[in-house]
Amino acid sequence: MVSRRVDQALADDRQLIRRMLAGDEQAFEAFFNSYFARVYRFALPRLNGDVEATREVVQSALTKAMRKLADFRGESGLFTWICQICRHEVVDYIRARRRTRHVVLIDDQPDLRLAIESVEAPEEYDLVRSYGRAEVARLVRVVLDQLPSNYGDALEWKYMEGDSVEVIGERLGIGTTAAQSLLARARVAFREALEKVFGAEADDVAASLGA
Amino acid sequence: MNDADIERVLRSAGPRDKPPVAVERAVHSRLRAEWRALVAEGHRHRQRRAGFALAAGLLAAAVGVWVAMPRPTGPAGVVATLALATGEVRVRSGWLDGWDSVSSGQALASGQAVRTGSAGRGVLTLPGGVSARMDHDTRILLAGGDQVVLERGALYVDAGPGPTPAAPLDVVTPAGSLRHVGTQYEVRLLESGVRLRVREGRVEWQAKNGAVEHSGTGEQLTISNDGSVERASTSLYGESWDWIAAATPAVDIEGLPLAQFLSWAARELGREVVYATPDIESEAAGIVVHGSISGLTPLQALDAVLATTSVRAEVVEGSLVVGVQDPAFQPSVTSSAAKPAT
Secondary structure, eight states, X not given: OHHHHHHXXXXXXXXXXXXXXXXXHHHHHHHHHHHHHHHHHHHTXXXXXXXXHHHHHHHHHHHHHHHTGGGOOOSSOHHHHHHHHHHHHHHHHXXXXXXXXXXXXXXXXXXXXXXXXHTOOOTTOOHHHHSOHHHHHHHHHHHHHHSOHHHHHHHHHHHTSOOOHHHHHHHHTSOHHHHHHHHHHHHHHHHHHHHHHHGGGHHHHHHHTTO | OOHHHHHHHHHHHOOOOOOOHXXXXXHHHHHHHHHHHHHHHHHHHHHHHHHHHHXXXXXXXXXXXXXXXXXXXXXXXXXXXXXXXXXXXXXXXXXXXOOEEOOTTOEEETTOEEEEOTTOEEEEEOGGGOEEEEOTTOEEEEEETTEEEEEXXXXXXXXXXXXXXXXXXXXXXXXXXXXXXXXXXEEEEETTEEEEEEEEEEEEEEETTSOEEEEETTEEEEEETTSOEEEEEOOSSSGGGHHHHHTOOOOOOTTEEHHHHHHHHHHHTTOEEEESSHHHHHHHHHOEEESBOTTOOHHHHHHHHHTTSSEEEEEETTEEEEEESOTTOOOOSEEEOSBOOO
């Protein structure tokens, strides 16, 4: 099931790229709407919360990603691939300016990074107990960003903003039934991703967050 | 973990950060310009590849097939108007199409290329009132209403006066791209890179490597092909700007207060209006201009319009000094330019 979803996501990515390179305006907007905010959130903490630096880095990363789109082979998801480009941009930015403190996040640790990117967790990680509430909360948001963008948005709208399925359908430009179905898939994907990142401790995540 | 747990986790983790709207807009705008350039470049590459294949194959058969098939790219929609064409100005719609002569008033579509000859100049009017003047021996590709690819020569962009930027226009060059922030500027391709001179406002320059530079009024940036940037000051007027005046698009002065006409002329000349006295300024505001200055340079237009008024204007260094022509002259409340409106 997961594998089929991944295959579908890659096929969607490839189709989006093909349409973008052919000059399809809607494809460009879909690309921007899918990736900008997520890449921004990826870069912001790595640049110590510096908004202007993040703007420059994200702009540069997305520009480079667009120029290399034809070379994207789909060995990883498009978002993961863009994040790799962004990671290099962050390092280059810090190196060139020598003024921004280099922030190392727990999700940059090799094992955890692998887990997040491939959504598979090493068993020895006990994140819930090793890190504080704020870090766990941030990691949950990182996991949310790893899902397809409309999954993350739909979950946020439903559970944090309290939107009805009808409103979510409208916001996504799809019908109510399709929104219902998407929400169901999003819940499954989020649950699986949490379990893969937090391992056996996933059930403790809610408790550690004080929920 | 059930659905209720998911809800609790999400609520406890809190919403994800939202990028500031201004940042999102800025990145979107820049990225869109890059994407348009990328698409235009891709079309050109495909066209070139197709051209090589054609030459290598059976030419006669290929031509036959080509005649029957639709063009790979072509005019997609009108995005500009050729407001002024002097001397040789030609347009090409597709890679196998010829360069057709065009005259003022011609509508131009996305995907078309425009070039001026050694004695030609052209002025394009783009969406939102942005104008782009082409010097001699210049070639551009219209990637869209908000993007022009400068392939050869020089372009002068006028986005209108005032701090509020008019419609966006990205000028893409081999070394990077430019975006105005309410401005007049010239960009010229050099053998070794690109030269940018800002006459008014600000311009954002983004190099191919993503580096961003800003340039303000009176500044000149020379960006070499290796990416190095040299910054210097530049005059806002003088011989090197004369081609701009020679390619002035027609403006409608009918019913315009003289003061407004003087502001237009001064801006075209890279000068500031300076009134000799407050009385003259009041007088200029009360005089209404009639007629047409079509085909005249700003200096010729000044002579033509002011000849029928009590006001005189003289270019002194960086100023257009406005004084009284003849104290004995009794001006009427209207003025007629040399060329009557038709």
